[in-house]
Amino acid sequence: MYIQSADWASKPDWSSLSSVRFRPVLQQSGSHRPLYREQSTMPPYRIPQLGTFDSISGVDGRKRGRAEEDEGFDYKRRRRYSLSSEPDDSFSLTAPERVIPGPIPTTATDTTFVPEPPAPEQASQSSAPPPPRPQLSYGFPTTVFAKRLSGLAPPPELMHRAMPPPLPKPTVRGHPNLARSETIGCLREVDALTKITYPETSAHRHMRPGKQTIDFSVANADATNGVWPVSWSLHDLVVFTRGKRVHYKNLAASEGVGQLCKVSANHGNVRLLQCGGREQPNVVALCTAKGHIQLWDISAKKLTASWTVKGATAMQWNGPTLTVGGERGSIRHFDTRIKETAKMKEQTKKVTRHQARISSVAWNGDGKLMASGDASGLVLVWDARQNTPLDVGEMVQRRRKMQHVGVVHALAWCPWQTKMLASGDSAPDGSGTIRLWNVQESSMSRSKSNYPDRLQLDAQVTSLHFSAHCKELLSTHGPGKSTPWTNTHAHMLALDGLSSGPTDDVVRSKIANSVLVHSYPFMRRVSTIAAAEKNIAGSVLSPNGLRIVLAVPEEMKLKFWDVWGREKETMRRHSSLLNFGVIR
Incomplete structure (x- = not known):
């Protein structure tokens, strides 16, 4: 040669x-x-x-x-x-x-x-x-x-x-030395050198549709804007709306749908619903389109407090404190332990750093850190003891910043790593990106990781949930991105053994209106389920972390899905015996 x-x-x-x-x-x-x-x-x-x-x-x-x-x-x-x-x-x-x-x-x-x-x-x-x-x-x-x-x-x-x-030098997909940015195309490849194994609690083994659905409805304008007032209490009660009425369904008992309250027509449509946490498991907070906030005792079906704010767009509980994001980028923290409404509003803690509408807020498990996202794609992390956001994220123009392209609708804190945050956006072109952030401010944590921290998808990200039973991340998606039909798509169909393409010369997203589960930290695809025909506006995780309820306003349905499984009793007993025999 x-x-x-x-x-x-x-x-x-x-x-x-x-x-x-x-x-x-x-x-x-x-x-x-x-x-x-x-x-x-x-x-x-x-x-x-x-x-x-x-x-x-x-x-x-x-x-x-x-x-x-x-x-x-x-x-x-x-x-x-x-x-x-x-x-x-x-x-x-x-x-x-x-x-x-x-x-x-x-x-x-x-x-x-x-x-x-x-x-x-x-x-x-x-x-x-x-x-x-x-x-x-x-x-x-x-x-x-x-x-x-x-x-x-x-x-x-x-x-x-x-x-x-x-x-070419062979590369191993999923190896710790792979690039930190992965796309949906390269994630289709399966590593032939490594046999993928899934834990017993993985969604790969347990994900399937539930046995029940619930009818719910929102106003047409709210459905177009992705409004989905749904929440899940610690007592296994799902709270939702039907027009101007707030209903609940007890999943632990074979009971029908009950009505909690009816909102006055002068207050506008119900846009936000949030059930209280461990300190207030029977409290439900609702907010209307005109800024009327009400607190209800779901067990007694009684109104306990009410006040008004200007343009509430996001809401989340942190113990007895109710955090409300506004239309102009302000975030207020209301201490509901103060019985007098006027005094509570006077002592409200307010922070302002966002310049756009607040689209999502989320507190981590220990209640010390809060993440907020707005319509411009900016994500900020706040310490509960400070009035300024933490200096975390990527270095952009001499300052650290956590920035997305589209509106940030999804925020989720990791339950087994309290300073790990996942955020997802909805880009104007119909695509979406999932980002993973380590919000520790130490210099060691800012070093580049060998694992991917960005996942680009061709469908908008509407919600995110970490599993408490295994290291997996769930994401829900909207209609997705449509691209014109090209010869490249025909070649891909030929490789897949298919001969016919789309009838309208448009290629639609394969993950449109689907539920995806990714493994952490490699972000490898675990499961993909097409759960609806219309836009999945969002989802809520059950208190035990095993199921989710999908809100599909255009179909006027709440759909339940089993996602993760419980750890077997024999496995837990074997683990406890091993720990008992360890000499400390």
Whole structure:
């Protein structure tokens, strides 16, 4: 196997070069082209890259070259040699006396060889002293390498055989050294070298549709804007709306749908619903389109408090504190333990840093950190004891920033890593991106991770949930992005064994209106389920972390899905026995 070189002006006399050996010529400092001896009657001969190459012995090559030169006979006797990695100090490389420029090597491992004159007396006839020898720096092994260069160069007829390009270096998908940014296309590939195993509680084993659905409705304008007032209490009560009425359904008992309250027409439609946490499991907070906030005791079906704000767009509980995001980017924290409404509003803590409408707020498990996202794609993380956001995120114009392209509708804190935040946006073109953020302010945490922290999808992200039973992340998606039909899509269909494409020349997202589950930290796809025909506006995770309820306002349905499984009792008992036997 040979590399094609420059055209030869005339055929050399092969018989006069029986004792010629090839020797590398150095490149002088400051020059960008290799140098060749002027006395050489043969053109430069470029050897293959490091690895294995084919060579023909000198005697056999000369005989066959003279006998069958015109016929272009293909030599079948070839010997394959492997190169040694240990350098040979006995192999002396000298500098040339007179040199001329030659072709530029293609790679750093290419080395150019020229023949040495057979008669050493010719060098002594020159009156000019030889120039000083430059330092040699060669990056190839020479122990076996120099011994295999005793044969002559191949005849010109065989120089047209080009070496095939080197094979690409294999990469392992899902390896810790993969790139930190993954797209939906590359995530389709499955690592053939690694057998993927899923835990017993994984969504890969347990994800399936539930046995019940609930009718619910919102105003047409709210359904178009993605409003979905749904919440799930610790007592397994799902609270939702039907027009201006607020209803609930007890999933733990075989009871029908009950009505909690009816909102006055002067207050507007109900846009936000949030059930209280462990400290207030029976409290439900609702907010209307005109900013009327009401607190209801769901067990007694009694109104306990009410007040008004300007343009509430997001709401979340943190213990007894109700956090409300506004239309102009302000965030207020109301302490509901204060019974007097006027006094509670006076003592409200207010923070302002967002310049756009607040689209989502979320508190982490210990209640010390809060994340907020707005319509401009900005995400901020707040410490409950401070009035300014934390300096976390990517460095943008000399300051750290957590920025998305579209509206941030989804925020989720990791339950087994309290300072890990997941955020998802809805871009104007219909695509979405999931980002993972480590909000620790230490310098060690700001170093780049070997795992991906960005997942680009061709459908808008409407909600996110971490699992408390395994290291997985769930995401719900809207209609998705549509792209024009091209020849690339036809080629992909052919690879999949399909022959027909779309009828309207538009390619729609394969994850539109679907529920996806990703493994952490590699963000490898675990499960994909098409859960609805219309836009999935959002979802709520059950208190036990095993199920979700999907809100599909355009279908006027609440759909329940089983996602994760419980850890088996035998496994927990075996783990406790192992821990009991450990010596501390």
